[in-house]
Amino acid sequence: MVTTAQSQATTVPRQIAIIGAGVVGTAVATQLVHAGYSVSISNSRGPSSLYEVERLTGAKALDLERAVSEADVVVLAVPMSGILPLQPILHSCMRPGMVLVDACNYYPSRDGIIQQVDEGMAESVWISETVSFPVVKALNNIIALNIASSARPKGSPKRVALPVAGDDDKAVAVVMELLEAIGFDAFNAGPLEDSWRQQAGQPAYCTEPTLKELVTLLSSAHREKAKENRDKVMAIAKKLPPDFSPQSMVQVARLGAGLDLWKPRSWLAAIQLAYALARASFKRTA
Structure with missing residues (x-):
């Protein structure tokens, strides 16, 4: 059941760490910096590979361990195949009260087969179980190149709405507040188990809906058709x-x-x- 909820006042995060310096990671980092947040960005190759990204985004390039250890919010913006290598770092550096955001999408042709997900487990549930930490699903269903161009001030006509799914109300509220700050209407899309509704191949994926449209699209999601539709999307994108x-x-x-x-x-x-x-x-x- 998809429900609505308004974000309540939350403590502004002091530090946000973006893991992943691809198109998604750099776009999210740039928008958060523009919104006034203190942001770091990191990848598996180390900060020396990120000096140009640092210059372009305004985010501070850090090594993974330091970035996670110093953060209040950690955003995973990597292929699903990159989650397992991150597990030891997240396990050792995450602490209670931190917020872990999953902005990932699963494409078997790119990430390899993840059996549990292929058998129906929501991607974010798999990530949460893999890293042994609560996860909030967000920022996965918008084309990365549009994160900046589609952002609008609060109250703008046809402002794009983005879903946020998670089991921890406080963590969900933090992420909703971040999305509002970078130019989107945030919608509470229910528990993490329901995050399959915003995965690739579903009606809410990359359609940039208004808040009213998003509610309808999430409600009309079809779990049985998810794999087939996802693979069609990836096949088209490759061509x-x-x-x-x-x-x-x-x-x-x-x-x-x-x-x-x-x-x-x-x-x-x-x-x-x-x-x-x-x-x-x-x-x-x-």
């Missing part, structure tokens, strides 16, 4: 040229979720997608 517009991808996703059916630009985006896929197929067979 697209690097310069295919992220906004066009959102428009196609919204069309597929039953939104914007009467908007010509949505159908134009679908035509552009079909053309890009046809060109990619022709190049492979030529």
